[in-house]
Amino acid sequence: MSPPPPPPGATADAVAAPRGAPVAPANIGQRFKKGSFCALLVFCVFASGILLGTIFFDVIRDGGGKLSLDF
């Protein structure tokens, strides 16, 4: 809806600024930086998980076959 017209004889002393997007969308570089940072953090979590899994695997591989009721 357009604003009402000024009354006859009135002079306009201000001009509305053209409206654009308030925040510019992120460019490819910013998106890549954001994604790679998140991936880096996920890798940090996975590194611990991988080591934990490897230890369990190694312990079970070496000692699992030697478990028996006699033991």
Added chain:
Amino acid sequence: MAPPEVVTSPGAFSEPGEGSLSYPPRRGEQVIRVLLMAAAVLSVLTTVGIVLSLLLPAITFFRDEAGIFEFLFGGTWDPRISQKYGVWPLINGTLLVTGIALLVAIPLGLGTALYLSEYARPRVRRAVKPVIELLAGVPTIVFGFFVLTFFTPEVIKGLLNVDVGTRTALGAGVIMGFMVIPTVASVSEDGLSAVPQSLREGAYGLGASKVQVSLRVVFPAALSGVVAAIVLGASRAIGETMIVLLGAGLMPNTGIDPRPGYETMTTYIGATAQGDIPTGSLVYKTVFAVGITLFVMTLLMNIVSIRFVRRFRQVYE
């Protein structure tokens, strides 16, 4: 005009120590207070006892066998055969293995903490955090065997093709770093989560991205907690014995090459104090001299970190 009469009533609030307005404490509360005080005094007495038990034999060692200057700055540690008491190789080994461990633990631990605090959904956080903390529950002897039988021969020698022996500071340091990750991650995650949400919202309101909020707002605000986490992790690494004993061996070295084996202060104490050395002998005294050196090192580190934490601490309401 007479002063107004002070009327006390059952249930009237009074601060501890305001005798005129307070009722005598209940007997149960007195018992609890005494028990709590006894617990605190017991902790202090235990610490004093440990220090004294270390200090007295160490003093006789420094008085009778080696001066403090020779002990701290001598480059050869061979108390059994040539009776040389330069502890620097043990300090060097301790610092090297701890440094390698922290190089692994600080980035991975802080990355894990930032992910859990800022990026992970609550469900993911509830699932992942116990798994990470499971690493802290693995006995260190298991880590030690893991270094000796798998990580050094299969990963460092086999996969990465690095020329190392059976015992190497590299393998012990890296695996010790993984052992320290839960300490660094858990304590620093607590610090990051304690940063008020209003700070994040303010930064988002100013147009900051999530990376900027995490690294430039939340992380600096939680710096004291992060430093406390790192110091805790370093203390744990310095005091660790079994991983280094099995993974890095008992070779006093003064270099900084991480490939050969090294001996740390804890491994010397652990390997020497096995009950077959005569009480009061020279080797017996060296154990205490090394022990008090380790104690002073960790004490200094804690004092510095406490000063740092107090200086950068930010209190939010």
